[in-house]
Amino acid sequence: MAILSDKDIKQLIKEENAVYVEKGPELDEELQVGPSSIDLRLGYDFTFPQTRKMKALDTKDMDDFSRKQEDMKATAEEGVVVHPGEFVLGTTLETVNIPNDMVARIEGRSSYARLGLIPHAAGGFVDAGFEGQITLEIQNLGNVPITIYPEDRICQMAIETMTSEAENPYGDKKDSKYMGQKGATEARLDKEKR
Template identity: 30%
Template sequence: MGVLSGTEIKRYLKEKKLTIEPFDHANIGAASVDLTLGNEFRYFIHHNGPVSISDEADGKPYYLGPGQMCLGITRENVKLPSDLCALVEGRSRFARLGLSVHITASFINPGVDNQTVLEIFNASSLTLALYPGTKVCQMIFMTMEGKAEYKGIFQGQAL
């Protein structure tokens, strides 16, 4: 199982295995579909004090101010075989509070054996309290056509 190409997306749409409404065929890319912004918006009411980013985790929080960025690292070390790659994505419950866990580097190469560094950004106007042990991201695994192995400078990164 892999990522659908633009051709496969068209086939899934034609066979009604995938439905997107309203839909514009011009929005199909090489391996994705562009989605447009709707007309409903929500916003935060400003208040004093931080917003907790926590799954009832223990530990002392790190306070990330509005518009600030920090690097974090996962507790888990992930070792991928040469025929799997992955994406790291944030969790929607925290994204809705303005937390981004990666700025642009969500791709995890095949063959890595390390902890994942997170480029954490606070896009909200509120201070976010980040607690160790909180499940802030998820990893999505994808099969590859062929095999490859990452040999770059971040191989083996750890705390």
């Protein structure tokens, strides 16, 4: 596998519509495309678990968990405060469209990590054939609240080529439960085969 260069990322965006924006400021390739990755911006949608209302999170009762979520929209001017130890779901402004012969990896940007903010805690692997916004698992590991702002470059995505095209790309699988996701999408464990 090989990581795409800036030149290849720009070509992939142009020819395959691999990264695009449906609502908000257009993609700024000059600012967002780095030597071997593309910065993705924070979107406007957030989901905050209401942990004070939960006894425990039961992975076999996701309906109870879903009822204890608070959705919120924020603007680029007001931002969202993430308190120490708090875990918040966010989303990317950009929608990604990964070709069937490539995969992507989402990582937090070091400028945010140096503040104690993890913009993408886990789930950073994006399968071949996936299309949708990326849900970000945001956590403040620091000791002070941090305000984050939609439209800011919060994470980066590296794209890699696979040895061949996927036989069953993400959208073709029966349990492609996040295909086409928009906004901060909560866990869908109840939709997968166990």
